[in-house]
Amino acid sequence: DIQMTQSPSSLSASVGDRVTINCRASQTISSHLNWYQQKPGKAPELLIYAASSLQGGVPSRFGGGGSGTDFTLTINNLQPEDFATYYCQQSSSNFITFGQGTRLQSK
Amino acid sequence: QVQLVESGGGVVQPGRSLRLSCAASGFSFSNYAMHWVRQSPGRGLEWVAVISYDGSIEYYADSVKGRFTISRDNSKKTVYLRMNSLRAEDTAVYYCVRDTISSGFFSNYFDFWGQGTLVTVSS
Numbered sequence: 174d175i176q177m178t179q180s181p182s183s184l185s186a187s188v189g190d191r192v193t194i195n196c197r198a199s200q201t202i203s204s205h206l207n208w209y210q211q212k213p214g215k216a217p218e219l220l221i222y223a224a225s226s227l228q229g230g231v232p233s234r235f236g237g238g239g240s241g242t243d244f245t246l247t248i249n250n251l252q253p254e255d256f257a258t259y260y261c262q263q264s265s266s267n268f269i270t271f272g273q274g275t276r277l278q279s280k
Numbered sequence: 281q282v283q284l285v286e287s288g289g290g291v292v293q294p295g296r297s298l299r300l301s302c303a304a305s306g307f308s309f310s311n312y313a314m315h316w317v318r319q320s321p322g323r324g325l326e327w328v329a330v331i332s333y334d335g336s337i338e339y340y341a342d343s344v345k346g347r348f349t350i351s352r353d354n355s356k357k358t359v360y361l362r363m364n365s366l367r368a369e370d371t372a373v374y375y376c377v378r379d380t381i382s383s384g385f386f387s388n389y390f391d392f393w394g395q396g397t398l399v400t401v402s403s
Contacts, residue, residue, distance in 0.1 A: 205388075207389040209390075216395060216396060217325065218393070219391050222380070228391070260324070260325055262325075262389060264387060264388035266388075267388065269315075269327035269330075270327065271325040271327070273324050274324050
């Protein structure tokens with residue numbers, strides 16, 4: 174199986190900050206990388222697909238990049254509603270795997 | 281609007297069985313592959329299984345292969361997860377999720393999630 178490793182595991186930031194979350198695949202996955210946001214007690218929601226495409230309805234302050242094995246999720250001008258846990262997920266293989274998550278907390 | 285409603289969770293003893301159901305509405309169910317994804321505090325998000333739009337193709341995570349079976353009834357717009365030989369490590373919230381593309385292929389990422397149903401395996 175393809176292993177997905179996120180860093181950092183947790184992150185503290187303030188409203189208005191720019192934050193970056195990293196995701197590394199154990200083998201190349203081209204651009205088959207997706208990002209989800211999860212708030213407490215809720216199901217995850219798709220933010221970014223195919224590494225850099227914004228899902229409909231997602232604010233433009235969210236951005237994704239990378240290809241191959243290394244990927245990033247960037248949030249510009251952090252808003253109060255962005256404090257949540259973020260997961261990357263590879264869709265290169267039919268045996269889907271997620272990163273362990275990055276918890277974004279208010280400083 | 282798209283809705284996915286899971287049911288069938290509960291407390292079950294190790295070694296026993298349980299069947300989860302997911303009722304879909306608001307989209308052409310028979311056109312989409314469907315997945316189950318679970319989440320436990322110790323293991324984060326874990327993909328469990330997928331079934332193709334017509335039920336002809338199934339894939340399973342190694343952790344559940346041989347114990348769990350995914351199936352669907354397009355006439356009832358429902359997908360199922362039969363879980364046998366349950367273990368403590370199967371304790372999790374189980375989400376029914378929709379694949380993103382309407383075709384015979386899998387995109388293997390998810391645009392709609394149910395609210396989840398909790399399965400607790402404990403004696």
